[in-house]
Amino acid sequence: xxxxxxxxxxxxxxxxxxxxxxxxSMGTSxxxxxxxxxxxxxxxxxGQKIHxxxxxxxxxxxxMDDWWMLVHLGMSGQLLWLPREAQRPAHSHVWWGFASGQLxxxxxxxxxxxxxxxxxxxxxxxxxxxSVLGAASTGIEPLSSQFDGNWLYRASRGVRQPxxxxxxxxxxxxxxxxxxxxxxxxxxxIHPGRPAGRIGPERHxxxxxxxxxxxxxAIAGGxxxxxxxxxxxxxxxxxxxxxxxxxxxxxxxxxxxxxIFRRMQAQRASYFCPGCQH
Numbered sequence: 001x002x003x004x005x006x007x008x009x010x011x012x013x014x015x016x017x018x019x020x021x022x023x024x025s026m027g028t029s030x031x032x033x034x035x036x037x038x039x040x041x042x043x044x045x046x047g048q049k050i051h052x053x054x055x056x057x058x059x060x061x062x063x064m065d066d067w068w069m070l071v072h073l074g075m076s077g078q079l080l081w082l083p084r085e086a087q088r089p090a091h092s093h094v095w096w097g098f099a100s101g102q103l104x105x106x107x108x109x110x111x112x113x114x115x116x117x118x119x120x121x122x123x124x125x126x127x128x129x130x131s132v133l134g135a136a137s138t139g140i141e142p143l144s145s146q147f148d149g150n151w152l153y154r155a156s157r158g159v160r161q162p163x164x165x166x167x168x169x170x171x172x173x174x175x176x177x178x179x180x181x182x183x184x185x186x187x188x189x190i191h192p193g194r195p196a197g198r199i200g201p202e203r204h205x206x207x208x209x210x211x212x213x214x215x216x217x218a219i220a221g222g223x224x225x226x227x228x229x230x231x232x233x234x235x236x237x238x239x240x241x242x243x244x245x246x247x248x249x250x251x252x253x254x255x256x257x258x259x260i261f262r263r264m265q266a267q268r269a270s271y272f273c274p275g276c277q278h
Contacts, residue, residue: 002073004058004142004175005218006229006237010079011055012219013232017081018062018103022049025097033093034074034113043116045069045096056128057137057174067116068128071105074112076228080104108228136170142211147173149205156196156204163199164192165266167211176211179224179246182271184210186245191277192270193263217242245271 002010023045032038048064055061060079062069071079082088082102088095094105094114105114117132130138140147155172156163167173167181176184185192187210190203199207223229223237230236240247244254249262249271258275 002058002077002223002229003177003180004055005180005215005239006223007058007060007073007175008055008219009223009237010073010232011053011060014060014079014081014103015053017101017232018050018053018098020050021098021100022047023064023096024099027095027097029093031093031110033107033110034072036094036114038093043069043094043114045116057133057139057141057170059133059137061128063119066119068119068132070113070115070117070128070132072113074107074109076109077105077107077112078228078230079232080106080230080234081232137174139170139172139174142173142176142208142215147208147212149201149208152208153199153201153204156199159197160195162193162265163190163196163207164270165268166196168266168268173211175215178268178270179243180211180214180218182246183214183244186271186273186277187214189277192265192272194278245273247271 026040026043026046028038028040030038036042045064048067050062050064052063053060058072060071073079082104084101088104089106091108092104092106093110096103140151159166164181164185167176184207188203188207190199190207218224218239221237221239221242222231222235224240225236245260248260251260253260253273253276256273256275258273260271260273263270
Protein backbone atom coordinates (compact mmCIF):
# COMPACT_ATOMS: atom_id res chain seq x y z
CA UNK A 1 0.00 0.00 0.00
CA UNK A 2 1.32 3.49 -0.78
CA UNK A 3 2.40 5.22 2.42
CA UNK A 4 2.87 8.89 3.24
CA UNK A 5 5.91 9.47 0.97
CA UNK A 6 4.26 7.91 -2.06
CA UNK A 7 1.05 9.92 -1.63
CA UNK A 8 3.09 13.09 -1.09
CA UNK A 9 5.05 12.41 -4.29
CA UNK A 10 1.79 12.08 -6.25
CA UNK A 11 0.39 15.21 -4.62
CA UNK A 12 3.41 17.35 -5.48
CA UNK A 13 3.58 16.00 -9.01
CA UNK A 14 -0.07 16.73 -9.74
CA UNK A 15 -0.08 20.31 -8.49
CA UNK A 16 1.84 21.54 -11.52
CA UNK A 17 -0.73 19.93 -13.81
CA UNK A 18 -4.15 20.56 -12.25
CA UNK A 19 -4.16 23.72 -10.13
CA UNK A 20 -6.36 26.40 -11.63
CA UNK A 21 -8.00 24.04 -14.13
CA UNK A 22 -11.73 23.35 -14.47
CA UNK A 23 -13.11 19.88 -15.07
CA UNK A 24 -14.49 19.71 -18.65
CA SER A 25 -15.62 16.10 -18.74
CA MET A 26 -15.79 12.95 -16.63
CA GLY A 27 -16.06 9.24 -17.14
CA THR A 28 -16.14 6.02 -15.13
CA SER A 29 -15.78 2.32 -15.79
CA UNK A 30 -19.07 1.67 -14.00
CA UNK A 31 -17.27 -0.52 -11.45
CA UNK A 32 -17.48 0.33 -7.77
CA UNK A 33 -14.57 1.37 -5.58
CA UNK A 34 -14.50 1.13 -1.78
CA UNK A 35 -17.44 3.51 -1.32
CA UNK A 36 -17.88 5.08 -4.77
CA UNK A 37 -20.69 3.15 -6.54
CA UNK A 38 -19.15 3.55 -9.99
CA UNK A 39 -21.73 5.91 -11.50
CA UNK A 40 -20.62 9.21 -13.02
CA UNK A 41 -23.67 10.92 -11.53
CA UNK A 42 -22.08 10.40 -8.10
CA UNK A 43 -19.34 12.91 -9.01
CA UNK A 44 -21.04 16.12 -10.25
CA UNK A 45 -17.79 17.92 -10.98
CA UNK A 46 -18.03 19.19 -14.57
CA GLY A 47 -17.30 22.92 -14.46
CA GLN A 48 -15.68 22.75 -11.02
CA LYS A 49 -12.29 24.46 -10.73
CA ILE A 50 -9.41 22.98 -8.69
CA HIS A 51 -8.13 25.63 -6.28
CA UNK A 52 -5.72 23.57 -4.18
CA UNK A 53 -4.42 20.05 -3.72
CA UNK A 54 -3.17 18.82 -0.35
CA UNK A 55 -2.31 15.54 1.33
CA UNK A 56 -4.01 14.61 4.59
CA UNK A 57 -2.68 11.31 5.93
CA UNK A 58 -2.87 9.03 2.86
CA UNK A 59 -5.67 11.01 1.21
CA UNK A 60 -5.25 13.37 -1.72
CA UNK A 61 -7.61 16.27 -1.06
CA UNK A 62 -8.73 18.48 -3.97
CA UNK A 63 -10.41 21.77 -3.10
CA MET A 64 -12.97 22.71 -5.76
CA ASP A 65 -15.64 25.40 -6.02
CA ASP A 66 -18.30 23.51 -4.08
CA TRP A 67 -16.60 20.31 -3.00
CA TRP A 68 -13.68 18.61 -1.37
CA MET A 69 -12.75 15.58 -3.49
CA LEU A 70 -10.82 12.91 -1.59
CA VAL A 71 -8.86 10.24 -3.45
CA HIS A 72 -7.35 7.28 -1.57
CA LEU A 73 -5.01 4.99 -3.50
CA GLY A 74 -5.81 1.88 -1.45
CA MET A 75 -3.53 -1.09 -2.12
CA SER A 76 -2.80 -0.66 -5.81
CA GLY A 77 -4.26 2.64 -6.95
CA GLN A 78 -2.50 5.09 -9.26
CA LEU A 79 -3.50 8.67 -9.99
CA LEU A 80 -1.98 9.54 -13.35
CA TRP A 81 -1.74 12.68 -15.46
CA LEU A 82 -1.93 11.78 -19.16
CA PRO A 83 -2.16 13.70 -22.43
CA ARG A 84 -5.75 14.49 -23.36
CA GLU A 85 -5.97 11.89 -26.15
CA ALA A 86 -3.78 9.20 -24.52
CA GLN A 87 -5.16 5.71 -24.10
CA ARG A 88 -6.04 5.03 -20.49
CA PRO A 89 -4.62 1.96 -18.64
CA ALA A 90 -6.65 -1.24 -18.49
CA HIS A 91 -7.95 -0.74 -14.94
CA SER A 92 -8.98 2.90 -15.16
CA HIS A 93 -12.14 3.47 -13.12
CA VAL A 94 -12.54 7.26 -12.93
CA TRP A 95 -11.14 9.95 -15.23
CA TRP A 96 -11.45 13.71 -15.41
CA GLY A 97 -10.86 15.66 -18.64
CA PHE A 98 -9.21 19.11 -18.65
CA ALA A 99 -8.15 21.50 -21.40
CA SER A 100 -4.52 20.39 -21.12
CA GLY A 101 -4.81 16.69 -20.28
CA GLN A 102 -6.66 14.05 -18.29
CA LEU A 103 -6.43 12.82 -14.71
CA UNK A 104 -6.96 9.05 -14.45
CA UNK A 105 -7.56 6.86 -11.40
CA UNK A 106 -6.28 3.36 -12.20
CA UNK A 107 -6.68 0.52 -9.69
CA UNK A 108 -6.54 -3.23 -10.48
CA UNK A 109 -7.82 -4.27 -7.05
CA UNK A 110 -10.35 -1.45 -6.59
CA UNK A 111 -9.54 -1.07 -2.86
CA UNK A 112 -9.06 2.68 -3.27
CA UNK A 113 -11.75 5.33 -3.28
CA UNK A 114 -12.99 8.65 -4.68
CA UNK A 115 -15.36 10.66 -2.46
CA UNK A 116 -16.99 14.08 -2.44
CA UNK A 117 -17.54 16.17 0.69
CA UNK A 118 -19.37 19.49 0.79
CA UNK A 119 -17.02 22.41 1.44
CA UNK A 120 -19.33 23.49 4.22
CA UNK A 121 -18.02 20.68 6.44
CA UNK A 122 -14.47 22.03 6.71
CA UNK A 123 -12.46 25.14 6.01
CA UNK A 124 -9.15 23.41 5.32
CA UNK A 125 -7.85 19.92 4.52
CA UNK A 126 -6.44 19.48 8.02
CA UNK A 127 -9.85 20.28 9.56
CA UNK A 128 -11.79 17.54 7.77
CA UNK A 129 -13.57 15.54 10.49
CA UNK A 130 -12.95 11.93 11.43
CA SER A 131 -16.37 11.04 10.03
CA VAL A 132 -14.97 11.96 6.61
CA LEU A 133 -11.36 10.86 6.88
CA GLY A 134 -11.87 7.72 8.95
CA ALA A 135 -10.19 7.14 12.29
CA ALA A 136 -7.00 5.83 10.65
CA SER A 137 -6.38 9.23 9.05
CA THR A 138 -6.82 11.50 12.07
CA GLY A 139 -3.45 11.23 13.82
CA ILE A 140 -0.66 13.78 13.91
CA GLU A 141 1.26 14.47 10.71
CA PRO A 142 4.83 13.21 11.28
CA LEU A 143 6.33 15.98 9.12
CA SER A 144 4.52 18.72 11.05
CA SER A 145 6.15 20.95 13.65
CA GLN A 146 3.93 19.43 16.36
CA PHE A 147 5.49 15.99 15.98
CA ASP A 148 8.60 15.31 18.04
CA GLY A 149 10.03 12.96 20.65
CA ASN A 150 8.19 14.62 23.51
CA TRP A 151 4.88 14.08 21.75
CA LEU A 152 5.70 10.42 21.07
CA TYR A 153 6.83 9.86 24.66
CA ARG A 154 3.68 11.38 26.17
CA ALA A 155 1.40 9.49 23.79
CA SER A 156 3.05 6.15 24.57
CA ARG A 157 2.76 6.24 28.36
CA GLY A 158 1.04 3.11 29.64
CA VAL A 159 0.94 1.51 26.17
CA ARG A 160 1.72 -2.21 26.15
CA GLN A 161 1.32 -2.67 22.41
CA PRO A 162 4.60 -3.28 20.51
CA UNK A 163 6.02 -0.07 19.08
CA UNK A 164 5.77 -0.99 15.40
CA UNK A 165 2.02 -1.74 15.15
CA UNK A 166 1.42 1.17 17.54
CA UNK A 167 3.15 3.55 15.13
CA UNK A 168 1.03 2.23 12.25
CA UNK A 169 -2.38 2.79 13.88
CA UNK A 170 -3.14 6.02 12.02
CA UNK A 171 -5.20 7.59 14.79
CA UNK A 172 -1.94 8.52 16.54
CA UNK A 173 0.56 9.16 13.74
CA UNK A 174 -0.57 9.13 10.10
CA UNK A 175 1.15 7.69 7.07
CA UNK A 176 3.85 5.61 8.79
CA UNK A 177 3.09 2.22 7.28
CA UNK A 178 4.92 -1.07 7.19
CA UNK A 179 7.94 0.05 5.16
CA UNK A 180 8.78 3.24 6.96
CA UNK A 181 8.00 1.98 10.46
CA UNK A 182 10.54 -0.82 9.91
CA UNK A 183 13.11 1.58 8.46
CA UNK A 184 12.70 4.22 11.18
CA UNK A 185 12.91 1.69 14.01
CA UNK A 186 16.13 0.34 12.54
CA UNK A 187 17.65 3.81 12.37
CA UNK A 188 16.59 4.47 15.94
CA UNK A 189 17.95 1.10 17.13
CA ILE A 190 14.60 0.02 18.60
CA HIS A 191 13.31 -3.55 18.33
CA PRO A 192 9.84 -3.61 16.69
CA GLY A 193 8.50 -5.87 19.45
CA ARG A 194 9.40 -3.55 22.33
CA PRO A 195 6.28 -2.20 24.10
CA ALA A 196 5.79 1.46 23.23
CA GLY A 197 5.34 2.38 26.89
CA ARG A 198 8.72 0.92 27.83
CA ILE A 199 10.73 3.24 25.60
CA GLY A 200 12.32 6.21 27.35
CA PRO A 201 12.20 9.88 26.33
CA GLU A 202 15.66 9.97 24.73
CA ARG A 203 14.94 6.95 22.56
CA HIS A 204 11.56 8.41 21.56
CA UNK A 205 13.39 11.56 20.48
CA UNK A 206 15.69 9.43 18.34
CA UNK A 207 12.70 7.59 16.90
CA UNK A 208 10.83 10.79 16.02
CA UNK A 209 13.95 12.11 14.31
CA UNK A 210 14.34 8.82 12.41
CA UNK A 211 10.71 8.89 11.26
CA UNK A 212 11.02 12.43 9.93
CA UNK A 213 14.35 11.63 8.29
CA UNK A 214 13.28 8.46 6.52
CA UNK A 215 10.00 9.98 5.30
CA UNK A 216 11.80 13.05 3.95
CA UNK A 217 14.42 10.92 2.20
CA ALA A 218 11.74 8.71 0.69
CA ILE A 219 9.87 11.73 -0.70
CA ALA A 220 13.10 13.07 -2.19
CA GLY A 221 13.70 9.63 -3.74
CA GLY A 222 10.27 9.53 -5.36
CA UNK A 223 8.86 6.96 -2.92
CA UNK A 224 9.28 3.19 -2.80
CA UNK A 225 8.05 1.29 -5.85
CA UNK A 226 7.60 -2.34 -4.82
CA UNK A 227 4.65 -3.40 -6.99
CA UNK A 228 2.19 -0.87 -8.39
CA UNK A 229 3.33 2.55 -7.22
CA UNK A 230 4.27 5.20 -9.77
CA UNK A 231 4.20 8.99 -9.62
CA UNK A 232 1.54 11.09 -11.33
CA UNK A 233 3.75 11.11 -14.43
CA UNK A 234 4.09 7.30 -14.41
CA UNK A 235 7.62 7.17 -12.99
CA UNK A 236 8.69 4.62 -10.36
CA UNK A 237 10.23 5.72 -7.07
CA UNK A 238 13.80 4.78 -6.25
CA UNK A 239 13.88 4.80 -2.45
CA UNK A 240 13.50 1.00 -2.26
CA UNK A 241 17.17 0.76 -3.20
CA UNK A 242 17.93 2.61 0.05
CA UNK A 243 15.97 0.29 2.35
CA UNK A 244 18.23 -0.90 5.15
CA UNK A 245 16.00 -3.69 6.53
CA UNK A 246 12.63 -3.78 4.74
CA UNK A 247 12.52 -6.66 2.26
CA UNK A 248 16.05 -7.77 3.21
CA UNK A 249 15.23 -10.93 5.17
CA UNK A 250 18.23 -13.27 5.29
CA UNK A 251 20.69 -10.65 4.05
CA UNK A 252 23.49 -9.18 6.17
CA UNK A 253 22.90 -5.95 8.05
CA UNK A 254 24.88 -3.08 6.56
CA UNK A 255 25.85 -1.86 10.04
CA UNK A 256 26.81 -4.97 12.01
CA UNK A 257 26.79 -7.83 9.47
CA UNK A 258 24.24 -9.98 11.31
CA UNK A 259 21.40 -11.55 9.34
CA ILE A 260 18.23 -9.46 9.06
CA PHE A 261 15.13 -11.16 10.46
CA ARG A 262 11.49 -11.06 9.44
CA ARG A 263 8.70 -11.51 11.99
CA MET A 264 4.92 -11.23 11.63
CA GLN A 265 3.30 -8.57 13.81
CA ALA A 266 -0.41 -7.79 13.60
CA GLN A 267 -0.51 -9.70 10.28
CA ARG A 268 2.26 -7.56 8.78
CA ALA A 269 5.89 -8.51 8.17
CA SER A 270 8.40 -6.65 10.33
CA TYR A 271 12.05 -6.55 9.29
CA PHE A 272 14.78 -5.85 11.84
CA CYS A 273 18.39 -6.51 12.79
CA PRO A 274 18.75 -8.44 16.06
CA GLY A 275 22.19 -6.96 16.56
CA CYS A 276 21.34 -3.27 16.06
CA GLN A 277 17.83 -3.15 17.51
CA HIS A 278 16.93 -3.87 21.12
